[in-house]
Amino acid sequence: MMKSKFIFSLVVALFAALLSPLAAQAGDLVVDQRFVDKKEIAVTFAGPVDKAVAGNAANYRVFEEADPDIFLELAKATVADDGKSVVLTFASPLNAVKTHVVEVKGLGGADKTVFSVSKSYLGYLFGILISALLINNFVFTKYLGLCVFFGTSKKKSTAKGMGVVFTIVMVVSALMSWFFFNFILTPYNLNFLQIVVFIGLVSLTVQAVDTILRKVNPILFNSFGVYLVLVIANCVIIAVPLILANNNYNVFETFMLALGAGGGFLLALYLMSSVSERLQLAKIPPTFKGLPIAFIVAGQFAMAFLGFSGLQLF
Amino acid sequence: MANDKTPMQLIARGVLSENPIFRLALSMCPAVGISTTVMNGIMLGIAVLFVQVFSSVTISIFKNLIHPRIRIPTYTLTIATWVTVIDLVLAAYLPEAYAKMGIFVKLIVAFAIITMRLEMFACKEGVKDSFWDGLGMGIGFMVGMMVIGMVRELLGSGAILGYDVLGFKPLLFFILPSAGFFVVGLMMAFFNWIELYYKRSKGVQ
Amino acid sequence: MKNIITIVIRLTVSCLLAATVMGICFIFTSGAKKHNEHVQEQRVMYELLGFKAGAEIPSSMALHEVYRYVVTAGGKQTIAYVVPQGGGKEGSLFVSINLDGTMAAQKELPLSEAQALDAKARLAAVTAAAEPGATVIFADQTIVVTKDGKRIAYILGGKFQGFKTFVNVMLAVDPAFTILGLDVLEHEEDPGLGAEIDQDYFKNQFKGKPFEALKNIDVLKAPIPDDYLQALNGKVGEEDVQKFREQYKDKAVYALTGATISTRAVADGVKGIVTKFAYRINVLDKILKEQQLTVSF
Incomplete structure (x- = not known):
């Protein structure tokens, strides 16, 4: 039951990601449909349609996919001069997060044309990435991974190495955790073992990356290997699986979240190390030397990142 | 290596000279993240205290049975077990407090301070001393969280433990998420200042 | 080789020990967790209906x-x-x-x-x-x-998009869909800003809002007047609270300082939940009446 649901969602996600420009069409009549303004949906047709039919608001039935019994009140339907597109204006603002279903009566000779309007899935995935990277930056807005953050942000080169190693370990361990969570923990009702399983997987990934890197690219290992040990004792790395378990993300969303979280950590480290290099030249009161001033700087970054909160791109 | 400190000294060391938050600067994430009220500090402090004491005691009991090559995985497993236990207990009996602490209870598993105490102390010393050392570190963490929470709650919402003390809100800024960094930074500077002042006055004498 | 075997054995034993501890703990707490969640839900429900904790609930x-x-x-x-x-x-x-x-x-x-x-x-x-x-x-x-046997209230639940993530609420409305109470069960808004939506002075603004006012609810970006704030915090007598409720019942909801979007999200979310429910219960009642089906309410 659970399994089939996840496979289904995976298939849907694949389709949506690959075919998003082609999917959700009703016959060949409707070419494009999208939310325009808060209250508007724009529909483009393949060819000119009957203006009297398309322009009559009474011919439309629009509802949110989850609430098929509640029809949204349509204020007017405006057909473009060439008859190839129509703009539906609603009485109250639409909730663009949800998929809307539009039914049109008598369009192009058909009895009923049904199509759904939703935000592009790729845009949604990208939104998760941006959210983990900037809006919910793990260091500056979730306050995770601070020990390593303050420990390794003295020099730019260290910061870059640490950030890259982190991102790799994070993506690999998050994907493995997703797999374990969905196919072992949830079906067998073992969710209380989350912590043990996730920390085990992280250690495993670190060990694996360590061994592989040592064999495959010893030069890279010499420059990055030292950071690997630091990865285990870090809360960012364990927070990603916990968050994805809370949100029921699918595999693409998990990948994006892990990538964004790792990228966000890299970004934070890089910003902080740039400032730290400058701070070494500055005259700092003796009581503030070292960690205190680093905290104050981080606080200022955090305030700057607060400005991203509520940002909506797609 | 025998330990020659009394229980009281062990506790005092955890709270003062080796305070996990202000002196060792470990486990900073919760100190910044959820220290907006004193109550949050106490709750997470109790959770950490529990995990620290139980892990220390467990490791110290089994110290002769742990193979040196799998030391770190064993520590991780021990900590993860006790974190799971406290996580389940809190979720079942104190759901409201648990909801406020969110993900941080589960994140205790990645706190550097606990692993460090196991490696530095519990794997060498006896059960009783490990207990007192764990207790000291846990209390030190709790006190640190409470102090930060007190500053933020008092300045941010003019209250302590939810009781209105000042009657007005001096600086809403302090309860905002990013202020945690400032409060911790300023307090560390304050402790440094005391230390410097102390040293200087000694030097003059 | 001998080394590996001892390591494997010891690791297995420690895993088994850990599993036993966690398993026992899970068995002991899962029942209590379910029970406490149920108790909590009941408490919230009765509080929305106006029965404070410990108050006697009439058997009728x-x-x-x-x-x-x-x-x-x-x-x-x-x-x-x-x-x-x-x-x-x-x-x-x-x-x-x-x-x-x-x-x-x-x-x-x-x-x-x-x-x-x-x-x-x-x-x-x-x-x-x-x-x-x-x-x-x-x-x-x-x-x-x-x-x-007479309907006195409906209790509705719902989840909607807040400023950061979802806001989960429970609300009680009377048969004319006037709001009796609102409670925020879950949210992840910023502390000090959007997180104020779970404070009494915010939630109480919705109390007593009639359906007609709720349908066109608006958010006002202004500080709450002092006397009204006192009433919302329950610091004045019950009569005065009623007076203020009457005075403000058709007015817009005051936005939280620095959290207008959270405020608007809650106002719109509550409006959505109540309007959808009002439509559905009317349809259901009509059908039940037409088909002459007897139900327990």
């Missing part, structure tokens, strides 16, 4: 659960309700309604009110009652509160 009051499902079969969708049967009969009724508000089908389900609480058993019963091959999706549940 009863709660009836109504469950809603969306049934899709062969490209056609219907809304199915599971309602407890009235007239002294045990068991539940399955009422399925077409999208345009006309009757589709009805059946008796062999589920008592207590059995219907179990989500799995209920879903199985609904799937059996629906057309073969239909997909049944659980939508929501509503509680109808009756006193001496």
Whole structure:
């Protein structure tokens, strides 16, 4: 039951990601449909349609996919001069997060044309990435991974190495955790073992990356290997699986979240190390030397990142 | 290596000279993240205290049975077990407090301070001393969280433990998420200042 | 080699020990967790209805659960309700309604009110009652509160997008859909800003808002007047609170400082929940009346 649901969602996600420009069409009549303004949906047709039919608001039935019994009140339907597109204006603002279903009566000779309007899935995935990277930056807005953050942000080169190693370990361990969570923990009702399983997987990934890197690219290992040990004792790395378990993300969303979280950590480290290099030249009161001033700087970054909160791109 | 400190000294060391938050600067994430009220500090402090004491005691009991090559995985497993236990207990009996602490209870598993105490102390010393050392570190963490929470709650919402003390809100800024960094930074500077002042006055004498 | 074997054995033993500790703890706490969640839910519900913790609940009051499902079969969708049967009969009724508000089908389900609480058993019963091959999706549940057989309130739940993530609320409305109370169960808004939505002075602004005012609810970006704030915090007598409620009942909701978007999200979310419910319960009542079905509320 659970399994089939996840496979289904995976298939849907694949389709949506690959075919998003082609999917959700009703016959060949409707070419494009999208939310325009808060209250508007724009529909483009393949060819000119009957203006009297398309322009009559009474011919439309629009509802949110989850609430098929509640029809949204349509204020007017405006057909473009060439008859190839129509703009539906609603009485109250639409909730663009949800998929809307539009039914049109008598369009192009058909009895009923049904199509759904939703935000592009790729845009949604990208939104998760941006959210983990900037809006919910793990260091500056979730306050995770601070020990390593303050420990390794003295020099730019260290910061870059640490950030890259982190991102790799994070993506690999998050994907493995997703797999374990969905196919072992949830079906067998073992969710209380989350912590043990996730920390085990992280250690495993670190060990694996360590061994592989040592064999495959010893030069890279010499420059990055030292950071690997630091990865285990870090809360960012364990927070990603916990968050994805809370949100029921699918595999693409998990990948994006892990990538964004790792990228966000890299970004934070890089910003902080740039400032730290400058701070070494500055005259700092003796009581503030070292960690205190680093905290104050981080606080200022955090305030700057607060400005991203509520940002909506797609 | 025998330990020659009394229980009281062990506790005092955890709270003062080796305070996990202000002196060792470990486990900073919760100190910044959820220290907006004193109550949050106490709750997470109790959770950490529990995990620290139980892990220390467990490791110290089994110290002769742990193979040196799998030391770190064993520590991780021990900590993860006790974190799971406290996580389940809190979720079942104190759901409201648990909801406020969110993900941080589960994140205790990645706190550097606990692993460090196991490696530095519990794997060498006896059960009783490990207990007192764990207790000291846990209390030190709790006190640190409470102090930060007190500053933020008092300045941010003019209250302590939810009781209105000042009657007005001096600086809403302090309860905002990013202020945690400032409060911790300023307090560390304050402790440094005391230390410097102390040293200087000694030097003059 | 010998080394590896000892390592494996010791690691296995420690894993087994850890598993035993966690397993025992899980077994002991899972029951308590469920129980406490239930108690908590009941407490929130009664508080919304105006019964503070410890207050005596009149025995003439009863709660009836109504469950809603969306049934899709062969490209056609219907809304199915599971309602407890009235007239002294045990068991539940399955009422399925077409999208345009006309009757589709009805059946008796062999589920008592207590059995219907179990989500799995209920879903199985609904799937059996629906057309073969239909997909049944659980939508929501509503509680109808009756006193001496008369409806006195509905308790609704809902989840909507806040400023950061979801906001989960529970609210009580009277039969004319005037809001009796609002409680924020879950949210992840910023502390000090959007997180104030779970404070009394914010939630109480919704108390007493009539349906007509709620339909056109607006958010006002201004500080709350001092005397009104006192009333919202419950620092004045009950009579004064009523007076203020009367005075502000048709007015806009005051936005939280620095959290206008959170405020608007809650206002719009509450409006959405109540308007949708009002439409649905009217349709359901009409159908029940037309078909002369007796239910327990």
